[in-house]
Amino acid sequence: MKVYNTYTKRLEDFTPREAGKVSMYVCGMTPYDSMHLGHARAFLVYDMMRRYLEWRGFEVTHIQNVTDVDDKIIRRAHELGVSPCALAERFTAESLEDCDALGIVRAHHYPRVTEHIPEIIDLIQRLLDKGFAYVTPSGSVYFRVRAFDRYGQLSGRDVEDLTDAQARIEADPEKEFRGDFALWKAAKPGEPAWDSPWSQGRPGWHIECSAMSTKYLGAGFDIHGGAIELLFPHHENELAQTEAAADVHPCIRYWLHCGIVTINGQKMSKSLGNFLTVKEALAIAPRNVWRMLLMMTDYRTPVDFSTPDRTGSPQEIARRAVMAKLVPARSAWERVQIAVQRADELIRETGKSGNGETVNTPLTQAVRQRFIEAMDNDFGTPAALAVVFDLIGEMNKVIAQVEERRDDTLLAALAGARATVKELLGVLGFSFEEAVTRRADLAPQLIDLLIRVRQRARQEKQYALADYVRSELAALGVVLEDRKDGTTWRQKT
RNA sequence: GGCGGCGUACCCAAGUGGCUAAGGGGGCGGUCUGCAAAACCGCUAUUCUCCGGUUCGAAUCCGGACGCCGCCUCCA
Structure with missing residues (x-):
């Protein structure tokens, strides 16, 4: 078996750490809003990988994190006037339901950041002890990027290069170096905070993945999944933290990144408004059709939906574009279904x-x-x-x-x-x-249809045909009752 | 500007040096059918964005050009 490892940018033979077992960590959700098709794609991709690996006889341990404390959650909770905790709770539950509706097999664990603060603090302490991190006067802790010599290898970046983009980063006077990133953020008023040796504060964005992947899968686990957009800075930083703390290389054997979803070539994202939520998507087409659509494209290739008609809101455009591409997937799934x-x-x-x-x-x-x-x-x-x-x-x-x-x-x-x-x-x-359920859902509509057909027969005085419809339905336990205002039906108990 | 990816038919999309360039959708023609639907058969890329090069042989490897996208500290 061969997989494309982003770290080496090559197809490599897949040899898990332990024969017959695969440990897989997938960058999961930040529950600050409803899941959209872009998120769904990523989860569907790793669901496919897991199912295939299991079918091939591997015992897979699948961990998917829930980053339930972060800037976006805090910001959105303030907007809505709810506690960050409640907000995260709500969208975590909703997202898991969405995944269920998409037919995604649940991960073995969904570790939450808020439940792993001690592990995170331990990890940061270890990094401090080893000289990979430093505490600032305000009580934040930063990772010392220059101390980790493999920094930048995953995403192919040279931190010393003062590129245009980097030059634009606002220099934080607390940082030793502009590329350093936060492991622990001292809390501002009104933010959720935990006690730590350095300050009342909360974990930085990347540290949770290091702490939790290590806790559940150990150093040197097999597959790390996530969308390609997370390659930098998230995965680069995560890798640096994990390996610096563990002194193991590689801590992650295979980095498998999936492609993103785009609308007219632009990334589907909350901020651009060009998204379809999972619920909307499932109202348009059943889950198998979405699966077909995504599985028809290689997992690493972007899935683009486009439409020449660019009128209306980003959401309307997105919807039209998605509808257009749905046609082949729908027909393809129908071909399968009809044959089976x-x-x-x-x-x-x-x-x-x-x-x-x-x-x-x-x-x-x-x-x-x-x-x-x-x-x-x-x-x-x-x-x-x-x-x-x-x-x-x-x-x-x-x-x-x-x-x-x-x-x-x-x-x-x-x-x-x-x-x-x-x-x-x-x-x-x-x-x-699904086909079976959909057929069952159809039954009431079909009975109504038969009632209308019988009605027409009666109008045309074809009473033999009308009676045939009624008696055949009766044989199925469906009783028709003609009333002044129309025909109703009930099912015999 | 740096890093990465992509460009294959009307649309989507495989292809990782050598059998006739997969597959799905669409279209056209045919078989079947009372008419349809489904299914089946046939046709729909002498050529892979373009230009060079390597090779007996290139969609595939190398160099260059053009176009599109992602990331470059919010992001699945």
Whole structure:
């Protein structure tokens, strides 16, 4: 198996620290507002990786942090007149629900910063003891970037270079060097604060990830995930802290960064307003369609939604752009669903359950092989999907044959193909239960439709047909009642 | 300005030196059908932004140009 490691900028063989086990830390959420599609993509990507690794037999430990104290939370809590703590709590819960709705498997732990203050303080103390950090007069603690000689290697940056951008950074008189960053921030009035040896204050932005990844996964864990936008400064700083404290290199074996979501080439972000929340997205299309959309693109490539029509608010433009790109994904998922449902019907109808049994045929074995090859190449989901679509094409041919003659050999082949499609798409996180639920949701609407059809038959005095509709519904336990103001129905208990 | 990425058909998108440049969507033609839908078959890139170079052989490697994007201390 090969993965693209951002640290080395190369495809590398994936060899976990411990054979058969994978430890994975994913940069999670800062719960200050609702999740949007951009966040969703990142979580969907690592969900896919986890599912695949598990399917390949690895025992995966998946940790995803919750940065529940930070500047944005404090600012937003003040705006809304609630406590930062309550705000974080609310959006953490909401985001987890959104992830559930997207079919993302929950991480094993969601460690929160506020629950790891002692670990963070210990870590900062260790960095101070080793000379990698210093305390300022106001009681803040900064990381001494120049003391860590690998600083800048992950993101390919030279801190000594006084670039235009760096020259623009306002020089903080408390810092020894402009590139140094806060490990501990002395609290300003009205901010949440904890006791520490240096001041009443709170952790800096990056330290939580170092403290919590080390606590739950130990030094030298396997996969560190997150979106590419976090590469600098977040991951660079995190790496420096973790390795400086642990004296281990590498502390993180593979840095796997996913691409961002853009609208007309611009990053989807809260501040630009060009976003769609997860809830809005799921109202537009079911989760499998979003999965399809994202899995059709390599995880590292940006996913761009664009529309030539640039009128309206950023949000309206975003919505239009997203709708346009949804068409192929929707159709693709429909192709899958139609084939699987038809196979289900044929297998059920002929009494060959095929359930649970995986009938291996040369075809499904070859498909499985090609699927693994695709995925082993840095989680190549587009190629993996192509393999599954090939199988669906073959499956459709078998379906056509079975429709001609109910042959046991053909049915076995069909059962095998169906099981394989479900299994492999399941590895990518698609779920087939949705179709069942959606069908159930449809029932009331269908009954209303039948009532309208019967109404038309009655108007045209085709009473035999009208009665046929009523008696057939009655046989299903649906009782029609004609009243002055229209027809109602109830289900017999 | 620095670092990184991208540019493949009408759209999306694989491809990591050598079988006919995957796959999905769309379009067109056909089979099937009372009509549809679905499905199946065929067509839709002699060429990968452009220009050089390396090589027996390049979408792939190297150099350059152009265009787009991300990061450069809020960000998934």
